[in-house]
Amino acid sequence: MSKIGRQLIELPKGVKCELKNNIFNVSGPKGSLALNIPINVEIEERDNNIYVSSKNNVLWGTFRALISNLIIGVNSGFEKKLEVKGIGYKAKVEVANLFLEVGFSHNVTVKIPEDLKVEVKDNIITVSGIDKVRVGQFAANIKKIRPTEPYKGKGIRYEGEYVKIKPGKKAGVSA
Secondary structure, three states, X not given: OOHHHHOOEEOOOOOXXXXXXXXXXXXXXXXXXXXXXXXXXXXXXXXXXXXXXXXXXXXXXXXXXXXXXXXXXXXXXXXXXXXXXXXXXXXXEEOOEEEEEOOOOOOEEEEOOOOOEEEEEOOEEEEEEOOHHHHXXXXXXXXXXXXXXXXXXXXXXXXXXXXXXXXXXXXXXXX
16 A cells, blocks of 8 residues: 555646546646556546545556646746856856856757756756656756766755765875
8 A cells, every 4th residue: 555645636726637538637827747647547536636546556656646746847846956066167048058167178068948947047057847857857967967076076966965075195194
């Protein structure tokens, strides 16, 4: 039995959902999203709440979490923040591209998907959108360009992420 699957999902005002041909559609103030539901997962809407159940307890909690993410996304959206740290490291957005100067001999250009919004302020990159998976994956792809190195802490990291700084060669040797 899934503890997550048993929890009900409350529908906020302004969010509408429907299930047609095993496709769950959600629309709200920020946009609309769809999710393909397997046959053994059942969805029922009662009293402005959504209940998810399963015939054989397979994928029950997973699809409850996915449906909850759809509803939160179309109502308020998701965002991830990344910090660019290092001397001379810069980020800027122009038109539909993110330009990064992160210690390479060339600038790195990343094309921004149309469904995401990217802003840069004080070397903090903010990625926002209605689809949690797309926001998280795009932020991870940006971070992968220059991961934080453990000796000086330079690179791209999530805001608030702790990076343990290793001692250098001279600090490890005692006389």
